[in-house]
Amino acid sequence: MSDKILLSHGSGGLMSDRLIREMFLTYFDNNYLSELSDSALLPADMQKISFTTDSYVVDPVFFPGGNIGKLAVCGTVNDLAVSGATPKYISAGFILEEGLPMKDLEKIVKSMAEEAKKAGVKVVTGDTKIVNKGKADKIFINTAGVGFLSEKYAHISAGENIRSGDKIIVNGAIGDHGVAVMSAREELKISNQVYSDCASLNHLIKKVLEKCEGVKFMRDLTRGGLASVLAEIVEYRNFGIRFSETAVPVSEKVQALCEMLGFDPLYLANEGKIVMIVSSEEAESILEEMKKDPLGKESSIIGEIKNTNQGKVVMETEIGGSRIVDKITGEQLPRIC
Amino acid sequence: MSDKILLSHGSGGLMSDRLIREMFLTYFDNNYLSELSDSALLPADMQKISFTTDSYVVDPVFFPGGNIGKLAVCGTVNDLAVSGATPKYISAGFILEEGLPMKDLEKIVKSMAEEAKKAGVKVVTGDTKIVNKGKADKIFINTAGVGFLSEKYAHISAGENIRSGDKIIVNGAIGDHGVAVMSAREELKISNQVYSDCASLNHLIKKVLEKCEGVKFMRDLTRGGLASVLAEIVEYRNFGIRFSETAVPVSEKVQALCEMLGFDPLYLANEGKIVMIVSSEEAESILEEMKKDPLGKESSIIGEIKNTNQGKVVMETEIGGSRIVDKITGEQLPRIC
Numbered sequence: 276m277s278d279k280i281l282l283s284h285g286s287g288g289l290m291s292d293r294l295i296r297e298m299f300l301t302y303f304d305n306n307y308l309s310e311l312s313d314s315a316l317l318p319a320d321m322q323k324i325s326f327t328t329d330s331y332v333v334d335p336v337f338f339p340g341g342n343i344g345k346l347a348v349c350g351t352v353n354d355l356a357v358s359g360a361t362p363k364y365i366s367a368g369f370i371l372e373e374g375l376p377m378k379d380l381e382k383i384v385k386s387m388a389e390e391a392k393k394a395g396v397k398v399v400t401g402d403t404k405i406v407n408k409g410k411a412d413k414i415f416i417n418t419a420g421v422g423f424l425s426e427k428y429a430h431i432s433a434g435e436n437i438r439s440g441d442k443i444i445v446n447g448a449i450g451d452h453g454v455a456v457m458s459a460r461e462e463l464k465i466s467n468q469v470y471s472d473c474a475s476l477n478h479l480i481k482k483v484l485e486k487c488e489g490v491k492f493m494r495d496l497t498r499g500g501l502a503s504v505l506a507e508i509v510e511y512r513n514f515g516i517r518f519s520e521t522a523v524p525v526s527e528k529v530q531a532l533c534e535m536l537g538f539d540p541l542y543l544a545n546e547g548k549i550v551m552i553v554s555s556e557e558a559e560s561i562l563e564e565m566k567k568d569p570l571g572k573e574s575s576i577i578g579e580i581k582n583t584n585q586g587k588v589v590m591e592t593e594i595g596g597s598r599i600v601d602k603i604t605g606e607q608l609p610r611i612c
Numbered sequence: 613m614s615d616k617i618l619l620s621h622g623s624g625g626l627m628s629d630r631l632i633r634e635m636f637l638t639y640f641d642n643n644y645l646s647e648l649s650d651s652a653l654l655p656a657d658m659q660k661i662s663f664t665t666d667s668y669v670v671d672p673v674f675f676p677g678g679n680i681g682k683l684a685v686c687g688t689v690n691d692l693a694v695s696g697a698t699p700k701y702i703s704a705g706f707i708l709e710e711g712l713p714m715k716d717l718e719k720i721v722k723s724m725a726e727e728a729k730k731a732g733v734k735v736v737t738g739d740t741k742i743v744n745k746g747k748a749d750k751i752f753i754n755t756a757g758v759g760f761l762s763e764k765y766a767h768i769s770a771g772e773n774i775r776s777g778d779k780i781i782v783n784g785a786i787g788d789h790g791v792a793v794m795s796a797r798e799e800l801k802i803s804n805q806v807y808s809d810c811a812s813l814n815h816l817i818k819k820v821l822e823k824c825e826g827v828k829f830m831r832d833l834t835r836g837g838l839a840s841v842l843a844e845i846v847e848y849r850n851f852g853i854r855f856s857e858t859a860v861p862v863s864e865k866v867q868a869l870c871e872m873l874g875f876d877p878l879y880l881a882n883e884g885k886i887v888m889i890v891s892s893e894e895a896e897s898i899l900e901e902m903k904k905d906p907l908g909k910e911s912s913i914i915g916e917i918k919n920t921n922q923g924k925v926v927m928e929t930e931i932g933g934s935r936i937v938d939k940i941t942g943e944q945l946p947r948i949c
Contacts (some may be wrong), residue, residue, distance in 0.1 A: 280712040284742050298718060299738055302725035324661070328756055329739045330704035334747075367636070368754045370707070375617040381635060388639035401636055402666045402754075403623050405862035406947060408672075410749040415741075419665055419756030511686070604936045610743060 297432035323424040325360030330417040334610040338459035342468030348390040351420040356477035356494035360427030366400040368417035373408040394475035434492035441580040442558035444551045448524040449575040453543030474547035479568045489557030496548040499603040506602040518578025518590045523570035544611040660761040662697035667754040677807030683722035689758040692742040693814035694830035696765030704738040705754035706875040710745040717870040731812035771829035779895035781888045784910035785861040790880030795922035812882035816905045826894030833885040838939040839878035843939040853925045855915025881948040
């Protein structure tokens with residue numbers, strides 16, 4: 276392992292992976308953490324608790340479609356929701372740089388409160404630390420979340436029922452968050468506005484879980500994008516994934532900007548997108564259910580689980596070829612969330 | 613409210629208080645948060661959950677008697693324990709500055725793991741973000757914690773049974789953490805080493821709760837020190853506190869350094885100290901129980917709850933006078949935890 280922390284350790288890709296396995300898993304060795312899911316499933320007396328944490332360091336703090344506060348709520352709500360849990364309680368830990376305009380903080384806190392209300396969660400505990408000017412960058416927010424999980428959905432988090440033939444659904448166009456944040460950075464002024472997809476997906480997920488029994492696994496697509504999440508799903512497993520490039524929804528604007536700037540939408544961050552792995556029998560009815568929700572109306576079946584290419588993700592390209600898709604390796608866009 | 617974030621907003625004193633009440637409570641308005649205790653008590657099906665969060669930004673990262681990692685575990689364990697809960701699960705959110713030496717991170721993570729083991733909690737979920745060099749100061753850690761709370765102790769967190777005549781116990785000498793961190797700062801090289809009192813107090817607390825029924829309230833003494841915590845306890849309440857300066861344990865070293873540097877030990881941060889408010893009938897037996905534990909062997913009854921001076925803390929001084937003790941107002945020592 277490198278002897279210094281590098282930006283790529285934060286990419287959500289291979290370097291992050293090594294840091295987590297070789298450092299954190301080595302020391303904090305326990306069954307809950309070693310699942311490496313975004314929330315820990317914890318036994319309570321009568322039902323399971325889902326517990327998750329995320330720190331947000333997005334730069335800039337305000338971007339088209341959201342800000343660090345909205346992001347901090349959506350992100351943690353989504354981490355809980357994809358575990359199959361009902362998100363209930365959120366903590367908010369603020370690290371503020373001396374000199375941060377109070378009206379900026381207020382805007383941020385206000386949108387956290389609005390998003391929490393929308394998602395149906397409560398911010399129940401918090402902490403604030405201030406550091407001298409120049410020792411942090413405006414504002415960093417940590418949100419931890421607690422959700423309750425019915426036994427019925429306890430298998431979803433580990434994805435233990437995934438089988439060959441299962442379908443993979445994405446709930447809409449990818450890459451919007453990455454492009455929105457990029458465009459908000461001064462060095463990349465872009466006129467053709469793209470808005471972050473930043474949204475809490477717990478209500479959408481709940482509707483699907485209540486109507487259909489075929490959901491086997493869910494994961495939100497944040498740092499590292501769709502490609503990294505798919506690669507993580509097959510890692511150390513006895514199945515592979517095959518998906519079609521053309522089936523993956525990408526907006527025209529995002530596609531055009533990616534071509535111009537040399538980014539691959541598959542690796543761009545999202546904050547309101549999930550993949551679901553579902554039984555082939557229920558795939559169509561789940562897709563229909565998702566399309567009824569404003570946050571899922573562009574949902575698409577993009578591929579399926581295969582017995583072949585174990586541990587690998589294969590993409591059928593637009594021009595009829597196929598290639599292996601791996602996790603993000605370097606740091607495509609630091610501080611995207 | 614000031615239009616900019618000031619260092620004193622992080623003091624744990626009056627300015628922090630205004631920020632919390634006028635900003636966070638205003639927006640995140642709910643019954644759990646408005647208790648303003650260090651952990652939120654959340655209804656679960658069968659028992660209550662205690663949920664807390666704290667970010668750690670201590671400077672320097674390593675100090676005599678501990679480091680930011682040990683602190684991050686002890687602090688959150690103590691926040692849960694003083695609510696009457698049994699600490700169970702911890703999350704760890706890291707914000708790392710590009711260039712942080714990996715061996716420093718390892719030392720920190722290792723001592724988190726050691727402290728977690730000692731305290732009997734598990735680090736079950738985590739997150740790592742990296743920011744560019746100069747955009748954070750080495751390492752910031754957020755730990756959130758979940759504990760389980762028996763109905764039997766549900767009254768402790770709000771302190772609703774506190775009555776005139778109840779005794780106030782502190783579990784040992786105050787100010788060590790503040791002085792240890794201060795001495796580790798380059799500008800204040802002090803030869804006469806003082807070690808941080810940084811420790812998880814959950815086992816000590818558990819022993820007392822199991823043996824005695826008279827514990828009515830507990831609070832750990834962190835930022836703002838003993839004075840700020842006592843002032844907070846009486847705030848908006850129909851009782852006051854009277855305590856004796858000479859009864860408050862302070863080590864000779866800390867006393868001497870405070871006199872030299874112009875600090876008041878009452879306002880110095882601690883990371884292994886609590887106040888307990890206990891019934892007068894059980895005060896002596898609780899004191900005895902505490903003294904049996906290595907982390908409580910210098911425990912002392914420092915004062916009591918009074919019907920007089922409602923909302924005020926009165927200290928009987930060493931020379932026989934008395935004065936009002938208020939919360940910390942400015943920023944005595946920024947980034948002390």
